[in-house]
Amino acid sequence: MRCNAQHPAMRTRVCGLWPSHLHSAAAFAMISCNSGIAEMTRQAEIHQIDSIENFAEFAYAQEWTDGLPVFPPTRKVVTAMLDYIKRDADEVLGTIFPGDGVATIENVIANCAMAGCLPEHVPVVIAAVQCIADPTLLITTTQSTGSASLCTIVSGPAVGALKFHTREWIFGPNGGRANAAIGRAVRLILWNIGRAHPGKLIKGTMGHPASWSYCIGEEQELSPWAPMHTDFGIAASESAVTVMKVGEHSQVAVPINTVGLNESITLLARNIGRLGITTSGGKRGFVFVLNPSLARSFADVGYSREKLRSAIAERAFKYSYDWQNDSKQGESVPFDDMDRKTPTERKMFVAPVALDEVYVVVGGGVAPQMGQCVSLSSRSSAGRPFVTKPIKFPA
Secondary structure, rough: OOOOOOOOHHHOOOOOOOOEEEHHHHHHHHHHHHHHHHHHHOOOOOOEEOOOOHHHHHHOOOOOOOOOOOOOOOOHHHHHHOOOOOOOOOOEEEEOOOOOOEEHHHHHHHHHHOOOHHHHHHHHHHHHHHHHHHOOOOHHHOOOHOOOOOEEEEOOOHHHHOOOOOOOOOOOOOOOOOHHHHHHHHHHHHHHHOOOOOOOOOOOOOOHHHHHEEEEOHHHHHHHOOHHHHOOOOOOOOOOEEEEEEEEEEEEEHHHHHHHHHHHHHHHHHHHHHOOOOOOOOOOOEEEEHHHHHHHHHHHOOHHHHHHHHHHHHOOEEEEEOOHHHHHHOOOOEOOOOOOOOOOOOOOOEEEEEHHHHEEOOOOOOOOEEEEEEEEEEEOOOOOEEEEOOOOOOO
């Protein structure tokens, strides 16, 4: 069966008839990787396969996937997503580093389809793409030798509406389709539109295991506070996406029932010192994902989210082994190496942590007998460590 006609609703980028002819995500990637937006008007390549069962091998051959199997972006699926969001297929959202591919509504949707997204997931992915394309985020550092990853945090009413898994095993695997599919869509967009292929345009030496799908939703039902996006000036009644450049991801036990609240804050602050190993200068970012019982314990004695952020920042320092001339950056000052057994040959430096470098998210299992926290630390001081955008669902 050949594909001779184009579906008018999909302009020139839809091919064939359901189910054996596919909306070409790779063609989109090839078109969008050109620097000129004018190239987007070119007719996309039409790919045909004998049966839908052959799609997986076809996708691997076309390098449309980072290694995990993907779903076929058929005309039926892509059209349903376009119909849902009611936006122009050719609308440009920005360029995606490192290949500077042009992200449009249509090629973003094609990657959402391959990730297994539902139509209602697409506005969340679009907001994440807008964060990634924001030049202030500067995701160049996530493609360098340090192998940082992009973490997507969804907050607000959308978390419940889209059925995010927000409790035990919040970072997965947990069976939550929204968590996994939206995280996968972000990754495939970096792969297919940004051309973030290891050994080619990205040079991470070790990689990051969370990069397959790094997306969580903030717990709201058990949270004592408003959504975390209110710290960025977005109303609590709205939903938002925060994208963060994460280098270190560490789980921290906070034995609040044993050591008390005051010492628990010190433990959280010390975790910044342990994680902030790259540079003590410049702007960094630290996100603490507190399990609900730990967040409730702080709230019950009068800690708002901002008050807790401030308390952590006041006690924390960014530590660094001086290999990047830290003495010339920011407010860093010399600090004696605490390791007396094997002291370093170079100086250690510390710098204060600002309130706008520390943020708090609520999520994970309750675990009332033991506070738990996941600490996320930005890899580099280049650009902003995170960007937040509101999610715009169709009316």
